[in-house]
Amino acid sequence: MTDRLTKEAFLAAFAERDRRGVADDPSWLREARRAAIARFAERGLPTTRDEEWKYTSLAPLVATSFDLAAEGPGEIPAEATLASVSVGSSSWTRLIFVNGRHVAKLSTIRPLPPGGRVGSLAEALITDEETVRAHLTAAEDKGEGAFGSLNAAFWPDGAFLRVPAGVSLEEPIQLLFVATASERPRAEHPRSLIVLEPESRAVLVETYITLGGGTYLTNASTELALGPGAALDHHKIVLEGGQAFHVGRTRVRQDRDSWFTSCTLTFGGRVIRNDVDALLAAAGAECMLSGLFVIGGRQHVDTHTVMDHAQPQATSRQLYKGVLDGRARGVFNGRVIVRPGAHGTDAHQTNKNLILSDGVEVDSKPQLEIFADDVKCSHGAADGQLAEDAIFYLKSRGLDEMVARTLLTHGFASEVLSRLRVDSVRSWCEDLLRDRLRGGRVAEDAP
Amino acid sequence: MLSIRKLHAGVAGKEILHGIDLEVRAGEVHAVMGPNGSGKSTLAQVLTGHPGYVVTAGEILYGGRNLLEMPPEERAREGLFMAFQYPVEIPGVANAEFLKAAVNAVREHRGLEELDAMEFLALLKEKMKLVDIDPAFMSRPLNEGFSGGEKKRNEILQMALLDPKLAVLDETDSGLDIDALRTVAEGIDRLRRPDNAMILVTHYQRLLNYVTPDRVHVLSNGRIVRSGDQALAQELETRGYEWLEATAEALPQ
Numbered sequence: 001m002t003d004r005l006t007k008e009a010f011l012a013a014f015a016e017r018d019r020r021g022v023a024d025d026p027s028w029l030r031e032a033r034r035a036a037i038a039r040f041a042e043r044g045l046p047t048t049r050d051e052e053w054k055y056t057s058l059a060p061l062v063a064t065s066f067d068l069a070a071e072g073p074g075e076i077p078a079e080a081t082l083a084s085v086s087v088g089s090s091s092w093t094r095l096i097f098v099n100g101r102h103v104a105k106l107s108t109i110r111p112l113p114p115g116g117r118v119g120s121l122a123e124a125l126i127t128d129e130e131t132v133r134a135h136l137t138a139a140e141d142k143g144e145g146a147f148g149s150l151n152a153a154f155w156p157d158g159a160f161l162r163v164p165a166g167v168s169l170e171e172p173i174q175l176l177f178v179a180t181a182s183e184r185p186r187a188e189h190p191r192s193l194i195v196l197e198p199e200s201r202a203v204l205v206e207t208y209i210t211l212g213g214g215t216y217l218t219n220a221s222t223e224l225a226l227g228p229g230a231a232l233d234h235h236k237i238v239l240e241g242g243q244a245f246h247v248g249r250t251r252v253r254q255d256r257d258s259w260f261t262s263c264t265l266t267f268g269g270r271v272i273r274n275d276v277d278a279l280l281a282a283a284g285a286e287c288m289l290s291g292l293f294v295i296g297g298r299q300h301v302d303t304h305t306v307m308d309h310a311q312p313q314a315t316s317r318q319l320y321k322g323v324l325d326g327r328a329r330g331v332f333n334g335r336v337i338v339r340p341g342a343h344g345t346d347a348h349q350t351n352k353n354l355i356l357s358d359g360v361e362v363d364s365k366p367q368l369e370i371f372a373d374d375v376k377c378s379h380g381a382a383d384g385q386l387a388e389d390a391i392f393y394l395k396s397r398g399l400d401e402m403v404a405r406t407l408l409t410h411g412f413a414s415e416v417l418s419r420l421r422v423d424s425v426r427s428w429c430e431d432l433l434r435d436r437l438r439g440g441r442v443a444e445d446a447p
Numbered sequence: 448m449l450s451i452r453k454l455h456a457g458v459a460g461k462e463i464l465h466g467i468d469l470e471v472r473a474g475e476v477h478a479v480m481g482p483n484g485s486g487k488s489t490l491a492q493v494l495t496g497h498p499g500y501v502v503t504a505g506e507i508l509y510g511g512r513n514l515l516e517m518p519p520e521e522r523a524r525e526g527l528f529m530a531f532q533y534p535v536e537i538p539g540v541a542n543a544e545f546l547k548a549a550v551n552a553v554r555e556h557r558g559l560e561e562l563d564a565m566e567f568l569a570l571l572k573e574k575m576k577l578v579d580i581d582p583a584f585m586s587r588p589l590n591e592g593f594s595g596g597e598k599k600r601n602e603i604l605q606m607a608l609l610d611p612k613l614a615v616l617d618e619t620d621s622g623l624d625i626d627a628l629r630t631v632a633e634g635i636d637r638l639r640r641p642d643n644a645m646i647l648v649t650h651y652q653r654l655l656n657y658v659t660p661d662r663v664h665v666l667s668n669g670r671i672v673r674s675g676d677q678a679l680a681q682e683l684e685t686r687g688y689e690w691l692e693a694t695a696e697a698l699p700q
Contacts, residue, residue, distance in 0.1 A: 387535075392519065399548055403552070407548065411540035413539070
């Protein structure tokens with residue numbers, strides 16, 4: 001079955017799947033999937049008339065014929081090719097997903113202390129059904145959007161991590177989502193659930209790459225729940241292929257005194273939409289979001305964040321930066337909500353874009369909605385080019401124009417990376433950035 | 448080493464230098480003095496190749512080559528160095544990373560091997576002593592948040608690392624307290640050698656207490672109105688620039 005990517009095509013694909021009674025879904029999940037597709041049917045695919053998608057047209061996506069009936073992981077990559085896109089040691093826990101399906105033989109799992117679990121979400125439906133059910137039910141609907149509904153209806157698999165109370169994981173956990181070559185474009189909906197029990201700590205690196213994937217759609221949802229006093233360093237790295245579409249959601253719910261950082265790095269993909277939604281659901285939560293995209297050619301990156309201060313005395317920081325070359329286009333929409341009673345809120349947001357060519361376009365929009373007194377909220381935004389006096393200064397020290405521009409562009413971008421706290425992850429991200437910025441320009445084609 | 452002949456130059460269509468002649472030989476230190484607006488900084492910027500300054504007439508020969516045909520980076524690699532009056536702040540670029548790139552750009556041009564991280568660190572440590580700079584500055588972004596004195600020390604550190612043939616120091620003494628001035632000036636003095644040369648552009652005589660110039664030139668309204676030795680600088684300090692400006696009126700155009 002090959003279809004243009006319309007609402008009807010998705011509904012038909014779901015009906016077919018539902019009729020066949022996909023896999024061994026428990027009945028609550030089957031109901032949840034049906035409810036999700038009903039929400040999608042009401043919404044339909046977004047268009048630029050939709051405020052949330054005003055600057056990001058899905059026309060090229062809709063015009064592409066997709067194989068919505070594709071099953072299974074498809075072509076499995078060689079293990080060696082995955083080494084170059086992995087952070088740290090090969091002995092660290094690394095879950096590999098190929099076209100949305102967990103591939104155990106490529107994955108490395110180091111067992112967690114008692115009460116913890118790391119593996120695939122499909123397996124967790126059997127081993128940890130109650131946890132999965134509770135969290136997926138709680139996440140239902142709430143601002144998920146049309147693609148969130150689709151993901152909730154279709155997800156075949158994804159990662160599951162539960163860190164038991166009081167446990168600090170020393171090594172980063174890596175989730176690697178790989179798109180490989182297929183006969184016709186595929187649409188995949190990986191879904192991951194990350195649960196940190198009280199006072200636990202972890203580092204997570206979630207990477208989306210392609211190995212010969214051509215045109216495809218990744219529609220990913222990652223749900224993160226942080227218990228009281230838990231701390232999570234989260235990284236999402238988008239290295240999708242030059243013809244790929246990526247629509248991804250990172251949604252965190254933070255309990256009392258929890259601590260969360262999340263950095264989204266976007267280098268590869270044709271059209272990329274990153275949604276980051278944080279719910280500061282209890283007092284004393286701290287949330288630090290950052291993002292960096294480095295794009296050229298006709299790449300398009302749209303970042304939407306929602307920082308929801310629902311309870312008092314929570315702190316949030318956002319730093320989003322973009323480097324644009326060629327005819328690239330960037331969108332940033334940062335919404336900060338301070339609910340009634342969320343006094344003592346301290347929220348700050350910054351968005352800066354570096355423009356390397358005349359052909360680029362940037363739309364940046366902060367949205368502050370403040371319904372409480374005694375709060376500190378601020379935002380700043382700036383778009384600009386490399387400073388001529390800085391280029392001249394570097395040239396006057398013998399550096400040629402290209403080296404000067406590369407250094408300055410790297411300097412602009414490194415403000416985001418320099419804040420990453422885990423050395424192994426930071427230096428790996430810096431290498432990715434250097435690769436992307438060769439010769440002071442952003443290459444036409446994504447990696 | 449440097450010959451400036453009948454140089455006319457300006458910025459944004461306005462001529463500021465109306466015919467400068469200056470000869471600098473190896474081993475010499477020249478001081479270019481003058482009141483604000485006399486064209487001192489324009490001269491320094493023209494020597495460095497700032498794109499905002501346009502030469503309308505005259506020529507500059509550097510080591511026998513036409514300097515004005517060389518882009519700024521080539522001038523630097525050929526051993527011309529300018530200590531900026533206002534060093535530019537560059538966020539996100541670590542001082543040490545920048546210094547290593549600059550040193551290696553110059554070394555490559557001279558046909559020398561690039562320094563690796565360890566070799567560069569050894570060189571850096573040696574030169575840092577010269578200007579008494581805190582090693583913590585090396586990992587900080589270039590000039591960002593540095594005080595005026597720290598920026599000037601950093602300029603002299605760069606000069607020490609790049610080992611120029613001709614250094615132009617533009618108001619390096621401005622904005623320094625007396626202790627910082629002494630440190631910076633002594634650093635400069637120790638970099639003097641028979642095979643290099645310096646041009647000190649300054650408003651005040653005080654830097655010259657530490658770095659004794661071979662020649663002193665006074666610039667006024669875009670012309671050199673008087674040249675002499677150290678005594679001229681001291682006379683200026685006592686009598687002020689007005690005295691010379693009055694005599695300048697009498698000079699032939």
